[in-house]
């Protein structure tokens with residue numbers, strides 16, 4: 001099996017260099033969409049590609065929150081900022097180093113899965129969507145943000161022949177290595193193919209234009225964006241789209257007591273040895289170090 005390449009954020013200054021004040025509008029608009037789509041309370045939530053935990057303060061209604069990312073430095077940053085809390089100070093955070101192509105969780109586990117600004121790094125997005133569908137509990141909710149290729153700027157650029165690829169072609173476009181934009185209809189088709197039902201769509205970042213962001217107060221732009229977001233149910237012409245999709249209610253839940261799954265053999269029988277989890281079926285060991293479970297490799 002060929003493993004798709006990974007866009008590794010290890011050591012990147014994503015928090016301080018990407019989330020500069022000039023992106024406060026995008027941050028605000030994305031938070032508004034997530035608030036509108038995510039069930040406010042629940043038992044267990046995972047964010048896949050959580051980075052430094054930018055959005056974690058929106059998960060306060062969940063008993064337990066799992067933040068999964070491939071980059072150790074991102075999760076370390078998240079852990080330093082959020083801590084672990086625990087029974088008294090809900091929610092309880094669990095930090096997992098992992099790969100969205102090999103999710104280390106029991107099938108049918110999560111009430112909610114969130115993925116924001118992450119699918120665009122997937123060379124094999126259908127595989128990622130299948131994996132996510134698999135870990136959703138019966139009736140569980142998946143809130144996905146994806147970068148859309150069919151937005152107004154791309155349409156204008158294409159019409160004026162300043163861009164070679166068509167925003168109307170359903171196939172994903174890799175505009176720089178390991179950065180993909182997707183067609184909304186293509187995403188919907190792949191969500192449905194893995195058994196998920198799209199229930200709501202919000203379009204986000206209607207005003208991602210330098211001039212507007214410099215001249216209009218951020219709060220007002222976010223307010224206007226929030227008003228326009230529900231039009232996503234009718235048409236999608238923004239660079240960012242949020243969808244809410246639901247897993248079937250009649251699928252089996254995760255077996256009682258299960259949580260992690262061995263990424264080497266698929267077993268749900270992992271024994272906690274303090275500084276590592278050991279798979280009792282195949283013997284693979286997954287380190288637990290500095291508060292982070294590490295499922296990216298595994299040693300025999």
Ligand SMILES: C[S@@+](CC[C@H](N)C(=O)[O-])C[C@H]1O[C@@H](n2cnc3c(N)ncnc32)[C@H](O)[C@@H]1O
Pocket residue numbers: 006007008009010014048049050051052053054055068069070071074098099100101115116117118121
């Ligand atoms: C643009 S950041 C988004 C972070 C966060 N969701 C946010 O919106 O602030 C993308 C994240 O995806 C993670 N990522 C990329 N490839 C991954 C993979 N194969 N498995 C898990 N995480 C991955 C990166 O490490 C990075 O932290």
